Amino acid sequence: MQNLPLPVLNPALFEDVANWFCQIPHSATIGLEFVMGERGHATLRVPYNTALVGNPRSGVLHGGVMTSLIDTTSALSVFSMLNEREAIATLDLRIDYLRGATPGQPVYCTAECYRLGRQIAFTRATAYQEGNDQPIAHGVATFMRESSQAQLGSKKEGA
């Protein structure tokens, strides 16, 4: 029996980071929205927006938008397994583009942190659209834990 869902480890931390991830300037620029989370998993989405198109003739979203969506969702999946706030940094991210996103529809991304090591977190993610079983993209990433002494998240010192 695997993959039975559990709540995120620290709901207050997760919610705070999820909100923060969607509010950071570049996320707000592409319109990133939080959808849901559980232990080891996070789901975000990007609503369709013509400003995010890569090819105006087809209206398909640019691959760079998928990069942002997959990177952010993957990072959030790591936070679903953390008890305390820490800074993490993407080490590498690899994306396979399986099909163009259908214009006019939001794109969802669900990510799983399938291994949380002491220093490194490993994630895999799928970008998809409602009503189409064929994913748009697959992404795998690794994250360095405790990557920075800099304050992370929306809370300031002492908060």
Added chain:
Amino acid sequence: MVQLEILHAAKESGNYDSIIDQIPYAKLLGVVMREENGQPLFELPFSDHNIGNVHLPALHGGAIGGFMENAALLHLVWARESAEVPRTIDFSLDFLRSGKAQSLYARCDITKQGKRVANVRMTAWQEDENKPVAVARAHFLLS
């Protein structure tokens, strides 16, 4: 889809804004393209909307990746003189340093161009080209 006349005019004048204008996401990021030593050089001028961490502040990893992918696509359009914008098959990105609140530059190298697929390497840096912020490689489907 890039109109060849626009590409030729851009190469003639050295001003590639008209090419960028045809790719909405490149325009949103604020990508600037110019030629240096006969090769395209890309710049992502610093802008608040590309910030990922407001406390450092640092560029968003996704914006860095999006910028580099745009650079590779534009480099291919430039090199191939083709109206068709290639399609990304896969994209692999290594983050080496955090991107500071300043301009990010990128240069691309077509490692191999076949009939159907091209392999492109990208390097992005800020103050020193020998200290890259990120390196990436991608495969593109041509035509």
